[in-house]
Amino acid sequence: MMILVTYDVSFKNDGGPKRLRRMARLCQVFGQRVQYSVFEIEVDMAQWTELKNQLMGVMDPEEDSLRIYYLGSNWERKVEHIGAKKAMDLNGLLLL
Amino acid sequence: MRPLRNVIYIQTQNAWVHKDNDNLVMKVGDEIKARVPIHKLQGLVCFGQVSISPYLMAHCAENAVTITYLNQFGKFLARVEGPVSGNVLLRRTQHLTGANRDKSVAIARTMLSGKLYNQRSVLRRYLRDYGDKENEQTMSAELATAEKRLSRCLQQLTDCDAIDTLMGREGEAAQVYFGVFQHLIRQPDFQFDARRRRPPTDPVNALLSFCYTLLTHDCRSALETTGLDPASGFLHQLRSGRPSLALDLAEEFRPMIDRFVLSLINKRQLSLKDFEEWPNGSFTLKEEPRRTLLAAWQDRKQDTLTHPWFEESVSVGLLPWLQAQILARFLRGDCDSYVPFLWK
Numbered sequence: 546m547m548i549l550v551t552y553d554v555s556f557k558n559d560g561g562p563k564r565l566r567r568m569a570r571l572c573q574v575f576g577q578r579v580q581y582s583v584f585e586i587e588v589d590m591a592q593w594t595e596l597k598n599q600l601m602g603v604m605d606p607e608e609d610s611l612r613i614y615y616l617g618s619n620w621e622r623k624v625e626h627i628g629a630k631k632a633m634d635l636n637g638l639l640l641l
Numbered sequence: 642m643r644p645l646r647n648v649i650y651i652q653t654q655n656a657w658v659h660k661d662n663d664n665l666v667m668k669v670g671d672e673i674k675a676r677v678p679i680h681k682l683q684g685l686v687c688f689g690q691v692s693i694s695p696y697l698m699a700h701c702a703e704n705a706v707t708i709t710y711l712n713q714f715g716k717f718l719a720r721v722e723g724p725v726s727g728n729v730l731l732r733r734t735q736h737l738t739g740a741n742r743d744k745s746v747a748i749a750r751t752m753l754s755g756k757l758y759n760q761r762s763v764l765r766r767y768l769r770d771y772g773d774k775e776n777e778q779t780m781s782a783e784l785a786t787a788e789k790r791l792s793r794c795l796q797q798l799t800d801c802d803a804i805d806t807l808m809g810r811e812g813e814a815a816q817v818y819f820g821v822f823q824h825l826i827r828q829p830d831f832q833f834d835a836r837r838r839r840p841p842t843d844p845v846n847a848l849l850s851f852c853y854t855l856l857t858h859d860c861r862s863a864l865e866t867t868g869l870d871p872a873s874g875f876l877h878q879l880r881s882g883r884p885s886l887a888l889d890l891a892e893e894f895r896p897m898i899d900r901f902v903l904s905l906i907n908k909r910q911l912s913l914k915d916f917e918e919w920p921n922g923s924f925t926l927k928e929e930p931r932r933t934l935l936a937a938w939q940d941r942k943q944d945t946l947t948h949p950w951f952e953e954s955v956s957v958g959l960l961p962w963l964q965a966q967i968l969a970r971f972l973r974g975d976c977d978s979y980v981p982f983l984w985k
Contacts, residue, residue, distance in 0.1 A: 571664055573664055573678070578647070578676075587681070592680070633677070635681045636681075637764070640652070641650065
């Protein structure tokens with residue numbers, strides 16, 4: 546299934562930048578960075594449970610927010626891209 | 642069902658591919674060109690000058706991602722695989738399928754129907770381009786008859802339930818097709834009356850034979866890359882040292898080669914004096930024109946067309962790889978039948 550993960554990390558205290566970096570790293574293991582704090586992640590249930598736990602472990606629930614959009618497996622019709630920074634289709638032909 | 646993992650092909654020369662945070666990252670110079678999560682991949686194919694970091698290589702080995710090195714022309718060089726791989730299962734399935742008469746016939750039949758369909762496309766294209774010219778009415782009538790006979794052979798393939806009868810139909814189709822091949826040659830110096838090999842006794846046959854060899858090499862590389870055994874075929878009989886499956890896979894692409902040869906002749910990229918005649922009556926291409934041919938072949942492989950099954954624009958050179966992938970998917974049971982490449 547396709548999951549869209551976005552987050553806001555507060556920079557109020559010193560740990561902010563570090564949490565931000567760690568969130569990005571975790572999301573990138575399984576997914577593709579489509580905008581600065583927006584990741585498209587195509588995973589199965591087991592992988593997602595693991596990733597979600599890790600994300601929740603890193604974030605500070607008092608300061609940061611995490612929003613998760615479940616797009617399901619038929620997600621292609623629900624996503625439209627306009628403008629620059631077009632994402633790669635990881636299921637299509639990868640020819641570089 | 643397990644999601645189908647993808648294969649990434651890297652043909653950018655001097656690319657540096659490394660691992661960063663469970664991602665495969667491709668860099669050219671200092672610029673990051675691509676970033677793909679490794680869990681989406683099952684294979685990495687590198688053409689020519691592509692360097693891979695040892696860390697990525699180890700990671701791929703652990704996660705059953707096969708790395709294959711080919712040279713720039715697509716010749717198979719090496720494969721890097723982790724300790725446990727599914728390839729033995731794939732090869733075993735391939736051998737078992739090959740030993741099963743009905744299954745072999747089914748695969749051989751689709752491959753041959755691809756070939757006949759593509760042969761017909763060659764004739765149709767010529768009819769479309771030149772069929773209505775005043776002075777060529779008789780030729781186009783002959784071509785149209787041949788086209789109809791090919792269509793009939795194509796239909797009759799469905800009734801064949803043995804390799805021998807399939808081969809018979811294929812032979813019949815080849816006779817029809819090469820019977821009118823002369824009409825497709827638009828340079829009067831070049832004469833062609835029948836397909837002759839071992840040895841080729843005229844320049845056109847020499848060109849066909851040489852280019853079929855190139856094609857077979859590409860098919861063989863494609864099969865090795867996919868992890869299939871190139872020696873164990875369905876249509877061609879097993880013989881020691883013979884790449885039977887590569888020959889099977891090549892069948893559906895032969896008509897494309899024929900068109901390539903025709904365009905070399907018709908566009909006057911080669912002329913009769915580029916050939917050497919040997920005392921035994923055989924013809925070969927001289928060295929300098931062989932370079933011309935290989936350069937044209939490389940160009941041809943860069944051309945893109947839309948693959949009817951993947952519905953993606955792909956370069957011609959990748960077609961054998963894609964067909965090998967479809968074959969592997971079919972043998973693994975991921976799809977219902979093998980689908981040959983049909984050329985419009």
